[in-house]
Amino acid sequence: MTTTDWITDIALVLVVFRQLRESRLDLKSYLLPLGIVAFVASHYLHTVPTAGNDLVLIGALVAAGAVLGVAGGLYTRIRRTGDHLLIKAGAVSAVLWVLGMGARMGFQLWTDHGGADDVARFSVTHDITTGQAWVAAFVLMALTEVLTRLATIFVRSRLVAAGEQLPAGARPAVPALDRTA
Template identity: 85%
Template structure:
């Protein structure tokens, strides 16, 4: 791993720690993590291999990223105060985020320090055709985790806003309003 890899991986892990302290849910809450994963995607994701079982590997890690992202978004507290939405990552959300982002970093460190032969054997045994399949799988996992976490937070924030506008005891409005 080079310096850029370390800085990027650490920045992705630290994003959630910024939200351990309650703060306003605003455009920056979305743009900072999206900017980091956009950089990661453009820097590392050059191709998405489709031969052999490459897509199975990619699909499995993308699914894991989606599960971690949705769960992380669900375990992030969103509340209204003074006309603003406030967000705070809970302990479960932080652990899930670090688990997902840390797994990618840990895998790379392991491969760089003795695990490459094991990965090569696993890849050969399971018809994973290139190292780029692993890169694509982990990058897409991280991207999916970020996008699904932010998407979950966004939906929950919209529901919170709509819930504030309803009289006590009224049913919340549907997520998407239909035009008549």
């Protein structure tokens, strides 16, 4: 792993730790993780291989990233105080984030230190055609985890903002279904 690899991987893992402390949900809350994964994608994602079972591998890791991202977003506390929304990642959210981002770093360390032959055998057995398929799968997993977590937080923040504006004890109106049609 290069110094850039280490810095990028550690930065992705540490992003959640700045949210363990409650802070204001603002544009910076979205831009920092998006900026990091955009950097990762631009440096590591050169192609998305489609031969053999490459797309199956990529799809599996993207699905794992989506599950981790949505769950992480659901386990992030969002509350309104005055005119501002506050956000705080809970322990579950932090563990899920570190698990997802740490998996990529762990896989890379393992392949660099003795696991490459095992990955090659697995790839041949399961018709994964290139090492770039693994790179694309893990980069897209990280990107998906970030995007789904941020999307979940965004949707939840809109619901919190809308719900907090209602008078105490009031519930949002749910339009009745028109059964005459």
